Amino acid sequence: MTRVDDPISTAIAAAPAQNDDTLLGDSWLLGFDTETTGTKRDDAIVSASLVLRNPDTGFEGDTVAEWLINPHHRMNPAASKVNGFTDTFLEQNGEEPTQALANIATAITMAQDKGIPLLAYNAPFDVRMLSGDLGRWNLQGLPERLLVADPLVIDREISHRNGKRNLAHTTEYYGVDPHGDFHDATADTIAAVDLIQPMSRLYPQVGALRLGELMDWQRQAHERWLVSFNQWLVSRGRRSINDTWL
Template sequence: MTELLQALDSIAAQSEDTTLADTRILGFDTETTGTRAGSDAICSATLVLRDPAKGHDGDVVGEWLMNPHRPVSPGASRVNGFTDEFLQANGGEPVELLEAIASVIAEAQNRRVPLLAYNAPFDVHMLEGDLARWDLKPLHERLNDGLLVIDPLVIDRKVSHRKGKRTLTDTTFYYGVEPHGDFHDATADTIAAVDLVAPIARLHPDAAALRLDELMDWQRAAHAEWKESFNRWLEARGRRPIREDWFGKDQD
């Protein structure tokens, strides 16, 4: 954590007209005991601070392994490989680690360094659920302005118009991103998601030119458009539509 905070302290706040292609990024990913924010919990997390001018060589990485004080569901354990016994023996206590994660994110946000996560609402809501569970200050109360997020999943759905799955694995393969480690490891997934920005920006100039001050509204609109289309597909097959929005304005 100290290295990340020192790195953030050394940079000035980014301008609102900084573009997606040029922005510094704080990548974020979690591995969890399950999928229900507030009931399940984070068991590992990674933050990666990326300067696009330096690429991988300039990355500053923070990694946390914690005892979630919740059982890992069988499904989650099959994906991330964590067991209750391993986390109890090797994981740190959540209060200290969650406070560290939230502090770094807030420090970045207050310098207009956006938080990047693939399917970002999941990781942010898991963090908010854990902060509430341990009576820690909510993320939104730590920020000078609204939450600033980059979600490569939302951006790719809008700009690529491709068929097939949109998992992180499939999306990185589509954009030619080589993984650094195994998927479903928080650090490997964080770096892979951060690595998507450069090829997306290179292939889609309109996305590359998005400014930080318009990024959230653009992604909300992109998600709403995708949701409407996807719900038509679901309803035509007699399936229940999805209702979740992508970070409503009251969540900024």
């Protein structure tokens, strides 16, 4: 991938390199979120946001990049109700997908090369959507081995709380005030990135996770959650599910 000359790429290039010993609580992060035409694997991204977070400056020092994309794919009416996008609006205002998707993937790859985790709430959804779109348009894919931080997986492992665990409820639990409305890609990205510091304060073991152990820790946490969730499903006469993280 070639580097694009834009603020997010410039900021990533200027960020320090990190290594396996970097602590999650001290780490730079590249937040990522998408809004899509639907939730199926053949759906497409209509908007995306990347937020580079310097742990020393917090929200005030964020570098933000946003994309509005014409997916050349019909909006699912249910998804349109949630994110507010219509086919007509996207056709008239969206960027062509090839350049937008290439720029997103380039920025993520640059951050990965510096050891900066890609942070996304329920990360498999956004990563798989982006990978699907890159493949659909015959673009270079993401690195094979991604370093990802997923606040949903982390929260399930440490908080053991009742109630919903969507982004809105989780940010409320950790005392995070959103910057904008949920189901806006940028507001959701910032909210997800904002979770790491209060998680680290309330549960110091989160901030003490080293980047070199982060992926295995999250995979194991997801597996433990899945066992518990499937036991709950079966106890209510429902089928268990097969589900993998990244």
